[in-house]
Amino acid sequence: MAAGAALAVTGAARAFGGVYAVRDVDLAVEPGELRAVIGPNGAGKSTLFALIGGQLAPDAGTVTLDGTRIDRLPAYRRARLGVGVVFQAARVFAGMTVLENVMVGAHSSTRAGFVAAAMRLPSHHRTEREIRTRAFSCLERTGIVSWASRPASSLPLGQQRALQLARALCGRPRLLLLDEPASGLRAGERERLAALLLDLRAEGLTMLLVEHDVGFVMRLADRVTVLDLGQVIADGTPAQVRADTRVITAYLGASA
């Protein structure tokens, strides 16, 4: 795969009980690219997402981030290397406020050290203040800053997704993974999310977006990878993919 790729997946395979969910998948995402992965239900999108994020280990193949092998690393190590994750499910820290949730997100990038924190040294105070400021700006960007002091569990689903996004951004990721970020959002929320993703791309953040909603990704993504039955059946610009007969068949059935 291209040496310059920010994220490279080569020959990735993962089976569950003898059935391959993902097989021989190659994927190379350039730095600053917004890549979408689409496919019908059961195509292996979520498995691929988990192989990159570290929730699953591949049976075969490699995953590299800026040239570093990460496929054997646990999820927390990948996070510290700069992989930010936004899950589809509302995975927030229920016992904390919205702001605290986002501040915990900075854990991967600034682990100031337990000693400094325990002794309440000036360096700890400075870091703490910095993280708070950063967390507020992340909440601002995701449009939920007015909820900052609310308990995280009190947020509706759309805002919980935005909270996860703010938390991931607070960790200053090199690669941001988003699993179906638009699902369950209302039209207005969806538009705000699209605008934010375009902003982030303009800032040069590399992103990989797994999405069921084809319309949503076709107007956002630089390139689109299409999975079907665990394998890549098409890879190209949105226009190329839209015209691909294999893609049309996979989505509409053999009769089309």
Added chain:
Amino acid sequence: MSDLLAYVLTGLGIGAGYALVGSGLVAIYRVTGVVNFAQGAFAVVAAMLTSTLLAGGLPHGVAELVAVAVAALCGVLVGLLVTGSPGQSLIITVGVGVFAYAVEIVLWGDQPRSFPGLGGVVAGVQAHYLLILGVTVPVFAAMGLFFTRTDLGKALTACASNPYAARVVGIDVRRMGLLAFGLGGALGGLAGVLTTPVQQVTFDSDVALIVNGFAAAVLGGLRRPFVALAGGLLLGVAQTLIAGYGGGAYQLEVALLLMLAVMIVQAARAGAVREAT
């Protein structure tokens, strides 16, 4: 009247011990989801070790601290055993508890042991009961600050709340689990070294400790350390009042009844919620 005050103060001292054991259970359960039935053994080991260290000439304070540190280490070891075999945590902690009996009998014999605590009498109460309380309350305050103010404490809280999300923000959930076991070991050990001067300790003292500690902890659904503190104190006072006015030793029965009542109420409430949704 002065009887009442003495009973209440004594009860608070006893209850503080339950609260420490209970909060150790809570510390471990919140982060790892494991109910540690070996929790009482930490207290027994620390108490026995303290008696040996004191007999060996170590001064008060140092001996207790060393014993608590050893209990913390035991906690980490139990944590390593448990996290190494997921799905079998319950039977492993029970097994560790039984194994601890054997080790304790070999090392310290099967006779009760004790060591002198703080001497003197205040308001008709042995001063040592007040010492127990005087140590326990600051320990809980420090824990509160630790969990809410430090990076490490917040990371532990994050693991307790959502381990999935904790991993993706770069928290090593397994290591946090071991840390929780260490903390649980230290809290159990502290309970042991604090209560032994007024209660004595034998290898099987862990049963009473775990039952009372569990009763204290279950009030907060095994998740809330401060509820465990309140529960422990309440339990201690209730037991001394019943023993003082009713006569007889019904300590364990009181704890078991309370535990049963709490669990029935919680089960009923959970059932109601399930029906409502």
